Amino acid sequence: MRISIGRIGWQLLAVLVSVVLSNEHDSLCDEKKGEICAEPIHTVIRLAKRDDELARRIAEDHDMHVKGEPFLDTHYFLYHSETTRTRRHKRAIVERLDTHPAVEWVEEQRPKRRVKRDYILLDNDSRHANPFRRSVLSRDGTRRSQRQQPQSPREIPSLPFPDPLYKDQWYLHGGAVGGYDMNVRQAWVQGYAGRNVSVSILDDGIQRDHPDLAANYDPLASTDINDHDDDPTPQNNGDNKHGTRCAGEVAAIAGNNQCGVGVAYKAKIGGVRMLDGAVSDSVEAASLSLNQDHIDIYSASWGPEDDGKTFDGPGPLAREAFYRGIKNGRGGKGNIFVWASGNGGSRQDSCSADGYTTSVYTLPWYLEECPSSIATTYSSADFRQPAIVTVDVPGGCTDKHTGTSASAPLAAGIIALALEANPELTWRDMQHLVLRTANWKPLENNPGWSRNGVGRMVSNKFGYGLMDGGALVNMAKTWKTVPEQHICTYEYRLANPNPRPIVGRFQLNFTLDVNGCESGTPVLYLEHVQVHATVRYLKRGDLKLTLFSPSGTRSVLLPPRPQDFNANGFHKWPFLSVQQWGEDPRTFHDWTLLLYGTADPAQPGDPVYSATPATSQGVLSRVQQLTSQVRTFFEGFG
Incomplete structure (x- = not known):
């Protein structure tokens, strides 16, 4: 061991x-069971340096074509042509690629089972009518080459907000058991709302023209890995609302009389469409490595199956993306990766079997028990409990968002408030701050708390306690880099x-x-x-x-x-x-x-x-x- x-x-x-x-642990789809997902979905090659023209020529010489932009600087997605039909022929092509002098590494990428971490799908999910006509953004909008200009100085909001569902956001204004909340208002009344902080939701896409998100939409924090273009708009088929809901929790606009209010309602919000199709190690890596100098926070509310029997985690390419993010992202201060820990508690699952939440480089958020959890935010376990209010597809609102899917974006929003207060915070600074300011008192009646060797209360389920937005911002303002x-x-x-x-x-x-x-x-x-x-x-x-x-x-x-x-x-x-x-x-x-x-x-x-x-x-x-x-x-x- x-x-x-x-x-x-x-x-x-x-x-x-x-x-x-x-022994062995679970990773890819099971070919022995004849699963459809056992077929490779694409091939990835790595060159010595970025050379888009060389990659294109190599692909054409092997009856393949390149799709999308390179990721991790020198890695390219290659797809077989329509005429390459047999598995044996495809394998022979990949073997020839492996001997090409310009190709440092090649691997066929197979799909991995990944699930969105909603707790339960509700057939009776009521939507609140949008009182405003939808404003549609052009789908061919151009990307800006530099970070957006800093926004105006902090404004002190007038509370309560007029947004119709703000009153139902119990986790923001004392509606939890014991009258507690996440103390976000203390940050707001100091004028902090996530300005100049960019958050990207890695999911099934986001509705960028949603009237409660459009003004905060960040094209530099967005892309479509599934279709290899720049538009993260999800398919409007009833299934792909997850990413948009998560985005609304972070950055839904305040004071516009629509839906509710995002925790960081002045933050820039983007989305990566990567769950609306087969997910491979390279798909995850391309998502995690998107524009790491621009994006501050990545929020992910998905992972391996929460079935109580799976051990799985990031592959080598995704691990490389995490490492580059914390070493080089944000100008060397490190990207902040927020991860939902999973909803398998009822199946006696543990997030210790989830390699995303057991990464040193992520901040995991609750529901399954494991000692890697640093803190928690409020969420909802099932339809019998008050849930999280957010935006919905297409253009509406919902008060039915549940599970750790809802927990991780709330954490990302609170972290955005702290980054506005102190943009120089590193990824490790943020872990220290979240841990030191977490409040265990609202959760003290839950079993499993103990005191560690330096006197802090800690739990396998809730980490060091409930995130406290006001305390986090106040400590961040005077924090010295660790x-x-x-x-x-x-x-x-x-x-x-x-x-x-x-x-x-x-x-x-x-x-x-x-x-x-x-x-x-x-x-x-x-x-x-x-x-x-x-x-x-x-x-x-x-x-x-x-x-x-x-x-x-x-x-x-x-x-x-x-x-x-x-x-x-x-x-x-x-x-x-x-x-x-x-x-x-x-x-x-x-x-x-x-x-x-x-x-x-x-x-x-x-x-x-x-x-x-x-x-x-x-x-x-x-x-x-x-x-x-x-x-x-x-x-x-x-």
Whole structure:
């Protein structure tokens, strides 16, 4: 197994209810089942440098053609011509491409199962009539080559807004249990509304001429990956309203007497049409890498199936897009990727099995439980509860938007408010800010809260609590950029990795000796703890992984998933925990961890840790305490 953490007794507990044997994780469509999606949908080539004419010639020489713009600088979509019909002929063409001297890499791209994270589809989804005539934008509008000019100085809004459904936006004005909301009004009354911030919704497209979005539409944050053009307008077939709804949550115009109000109602909003067709690794990568110097925030409300039995995540091209975004996006400050964590809670699913929400580079938002969640926003579980108000296709409004699909765009809107307050914030600054300002009190009656090693309350379901727009903006205004992130890696391998039958319930306990890489680039203040694990056994759903930090923080990396009967296990799967944020990771003993963090306190006033490791007596005392906790845990487990 591989794990990622630090020093004073990191302990990983593996609990299986049945037998240990083999492993692999789910990714592409299953050819053995004869699924239609098993057929490759296109081919991607990578050249040494961008050369559109060379790519076109290579494609023509192989009876193919290029579609759309290159992505990740030097990657091109290639499609077979109409005359290339047999699978064998297509495979032979790809094999010839692989030997071309100008082609560095080639791969046939197969579709991946991706679902929009609505909680439930409602047949009786009532729409509110639009009182205004629709204004239609030209579909051949030109793209501007530079970011839009800064908007006018902040204006203090007059509350409440006259928009007819604003009164139904309970999550914005004290309508939640206990009279709570996300404290967005405190940011608004200071004049913050997301000006000069660009948000892109990666989904099934957005209706760019919607009367409650048109004035905020951003063509530079928009494209159509499915049809390889610049127009993200969705097909008006009743199914493709998801992206438009998400866009309205972020940036629906305020004060125009239509629908409700977007959280960042002055932000620029764009959309990428990429879910209205087969989705591949390259489709995801092209979407995630769109105009990374212009777009500030990417919001995605989709992912692998939330069926309680799937393990899946981004492929190599999408991972490269994430990495380029955080390293180079926004002029080096890093793009902010907001992801819906999934709606599989009722199926006992866990977002730890979703490689998008377990990425260090994303901010995942709630409903499934996992220790990678930093915070939550309000949403709705099903049609029996008040839902989220937003715009709808074609040109109307809805009060029936639900699930984590609705949660992620609300988070993106609140983050846009903070970026207006401080445009210099980096992607890591934003994670620190969201975590530090999240409010757990509105959710304290929910079970599962615990206090981590630096005194913060944290939950596997809600992260560090409910996002607080006012607190986030206020802290952002005076925030100092965090120190450089260091990565510290440790590895543990079983001496005898051969499968062995184990009958009944059992436990395995591994401890990793970690010094925080203090002799090199030290990690003394934890941010992300990532565990890369390879496990083989008969029923994957019977495995439970629990991580104890040196400070005693307990993170359930993977709970049992009763629906998961997969017999292949998983290979180098990246489990992520943010529940140890701010702790000193240094431990004593052995296995594999990736520690992400800093050598210095992130902000003035943070606790100061000595660079000198703990004494042997202190370590012994801590290990004895952890051993007692582990024993108590398993006694309670039965």
